[in-house]
Amino acid sequence: MKQEISALMDGELFEDEAESLLGRIKSDSATHKDWEIYHLIGDVLRQPEHIHCDLSAKVHERMQEEPTVLAPRGRAVKQKVYAVALSAAASLVAVGVVAWMSLQVSPETATQMAMQQPDLRPVSAQIKSKSNDYLMAHQEFSPSTDMSGGASYIRTVAYSPDKK
Amino acid sequence: MRMRAALCGLLLAAAANACAGERQVSLDWLKIVAFAAHQTDYTGVFVYQYDNSVETSRIIHVVEADGEYEKLESLDGPKREIVRHHGQVWCLIDRDMVQMDSRQVRNMFPALLPEQLTALAENYHAMQVGTERVAGYNAQVILFKPKDNLRYIHKMWAHTDSGLLLKAAVLGDKNRVIEQYAFTQLQIGGNIDRSWVVDAIRNHEQPATMPGQAKGGAPVNSGWVVDALPAGFKKTMEIKREMRGRHAPVTQIVYSDGLSAISIFIEPDDGDEDDTDGLISRGAVNLYHKLVNNHLITVVGEVPPRTVMQVFGSVRYNGN
Numbered sequence: 001m002k003q004e005i006s007a008l009m010d011g012e013l014f015e016d017e018a019e020s021l022l023g024r025i026k027s028d029s030a031t032h033k034d035w036e037i038y039h040l041i042g043d044v045l046r047q048p049e050h051i052h053c054d055l056s057a058k059v060h061e062r063m064q065e066e067p068t069v070l071a072p073r074g075r076a077v078k079q080k081v082y083a084v085a086l087s088a089a090a091s092l093v094a095v096g097v098v099a100w101m102s103l104q105v106s107p108e109t110a111t112q113m114a115m116q117q118p119d120l121r122p123v124s125a126q127i128k129s130k131s132n133d134y135l136m137a138h139q140e141f142s143p144s145t146d147m148s149g150g151a152s153y154i155r156t157v158a159y160s161p162d163k164k
Numbered sequence: 165m166r167m168r169a170a171l172c173g174l175l176l177a178a179a180a181n182a183c184a185g186e187r188q189v190s191l192d193w194l195k196i197v198a199f200a201a202h203q204t205d206y207t208g209v210f211v212y213q214y215d216n217s218v219e220t221s222r223i224i225h226v227v228e229a230d231g232e233y234e235k236l237e238s239l240d241g242p243k244r245e246i247v248r249h250h251g252q253v254w255c256l257i258d259r260d261m262v263q264m265d266s267r268q269v270r271n272m273f274p275a276l277l278p279e280q281l282t283a284l285a286e287n288y289h290a291m292q293v294g295t296e297r298v299a300g301y302n303a304q305v306i307l308f309k310p311k312d313n314l315r316y317i318h319k320m321w322a323h324t325d326s327g328l329l330l331k332a333a334v335l336g337d338k339n340r341v342i343e344q345y346a347f348t349q350l351q352i353g354g355n356i357d358r359s360w361v362v363d364a365i366r367n368h369e370q371p372a373t374m375p376g377q378a379k380g381g382a383p384v385n386s387g388w389v390v391d392a393l394p395a396g397f398k399k400t401m402e403i404k405r406e407m408r409g410r411h412a413p414v415t416q417i418v419y420s421d422g423l424s425a426i427s428i429f430i431e432p433d434d435g436d437e438d439d440t441d442g443l444i445s446r447g448a449v450n451l452y453h454k455l456v457n458n459h460l461i462t463v464v465g466e467v468p469p470r471t472v473m474q475v476f477g478s479v480r481y482n483g484n
Contacts (some may be wrong), residue, residue, distance in 0.1 A: 005398065014453040033341070040459050045353075060421065061404065094189040113220055115301075128450060130409060131444050131451055132410065133407055133409065134409050134427075134429060134451060134453075134462050134464050135446065135449060136253065136255070136466060137405070137407065137429070138418075138425065138427040138449070138465070139425065140251075140253065140428065141400065141401055141418040141425060142418055142420075142424070142425040142427075142466060143280065143419075143422060143423055143425060144423075144425075144466060145426065146198045146201060146202075147194070147197055147198060147201060147221075147320070147329055147332070147344070148201060148329045148332055149201040149202070149225055149234060149249055149329075149331075150223055150225065150234040150236045150246065151210060151212075151221075151236070151345055152221055153253075154212045154219070154236065154238075154345065155212075155219055155343075155446055155447055155448075155449050156237065156246075156255075157246060157255065158212065158217070158446055158447070159289065
């Protein structure tokens with residue numbers, strides 16, 4: 001079962017297989033949970049520093065509240081279910097991406113990133129140790145030193161593995 | 165009857181003062197916090213979180229007859245240690261002891277000058293927002309909301325009994341946490357290890373043998389001015405100092421609004437290829453430096469990047 005879910009996520013299942021699996025995911029809560037976990041694993045692998053929050057329940061809740069459009073059914077019901085399942089999955093992903101982007105790109109960080117990118121890359125090690133000297137020289141006269149004592153000095157020697 | 169009238173008067177007065185009183189109480193807390201930071205013996209472990217990083221450090225602070233001694237030690241990553249005493253700072257990074265300070269002996273007590281408190285009241289709404297528990301202690305939570313978007317929101321958790329800062333957070337737009345630190349374990353007073361103080365004194369007495377040491381800064385009037393400081397930032401210091409790795413003395417001008425500070429460093433271009441333009445952020449502190457007309461200008465402060473850029477853009481030489 002787990003292999004099938006994995007294959008579905010990678011787009012390696014045939015249409016009918018995918019259809020029956022999606023049906024099972026919808027009806028069986030344990031399978032649904034596996035489906036979620038696989039997506040979570042994927043998200044974490046791609047973005048380890050961002051905490052996943054499960055939106056599916058909320059999206060489901062909102063969809064329940066949305067007015068149902070009553071329109072005549074033209075095509076085969078079966079095909080439609082498949083389409084709904086897929087579009088639901090796609091909208092989940094879309095909501096996820098939008099949420100992630102809004103977390104990621106607040107206006108502040110966006111400008112920050114824009115300003116940082118061309119400058120920071122080439123000389124990180126050197127510039128970092130020099131910057132530390134300026135940070136230290138600044139910290140001496142900052143009111144934050146008066147409030148929190150030496151704890152505020154942590155900024156001047158803070159170590160971040162990703163910027164090494 | 166007279167009693168009731170008096171009571172009514174009191175209530176009216178209390179209502180009238182409620183707003184102003186609230187702020188005064190919060191500012192009083194700030195004085196207590198600053199006092200406690202300098203006058204309390206304590207040792208503890210705290211967590212510092214900024215950007216996407218979290219790190220843990222240990223701090224010991226003791227007050228001896230000749231002043232405060234403080235040791236900050238990193239518990240994660242490479243070993244780093246900072247010892248402070250009497251306005252001097254020693255920094256141990258990778259077994260390399262470096263003296264980093266300007267040897268400008270600050271008047272540490274009382275730490276908060278009345279001007280600072282006035283500036284604070286002008287630029288921030290101070291509020292007490294309840295009590296919470298941090299590291300097993302009860303804390304008074306105080307919020308400082310800036311009146312413009314050129315500075316950050318500061319939130320402090322002060323120990324209800326001693327006033328020691330147990331937790332502090334800097335918040336940006338939409339209350340996004342820019343950085344925060346919080347004690348996870350803390351001992352206030354009692355039996356605290358002081359054996360390391362002896363080493364600190366030895367370093368204190370023989371600073372000349374240490375590599376890369378800094379020389380004392382002297383007050384100057386450099387002629388450099390900043391036109392576009394946010395309202396309420398007042399100059400607190402202007403010195404010429406030696407800095408590690410710099411060939412020529414560096415001018416440092418410090419402005420403060422009572423809660424945060426902006427430093428401007430100006431030095432002649434020494435042709436060092438490593439002097440690259442750029443903005444660097446570490447938690448609440450932003451730094452921007454760039455070569456302008458043969459001078460390397462560096463702006464550092466606990467203010468948003470836009471403020472650092474605004475200040476940087478308005479630095480000019482006004483001397484003759």
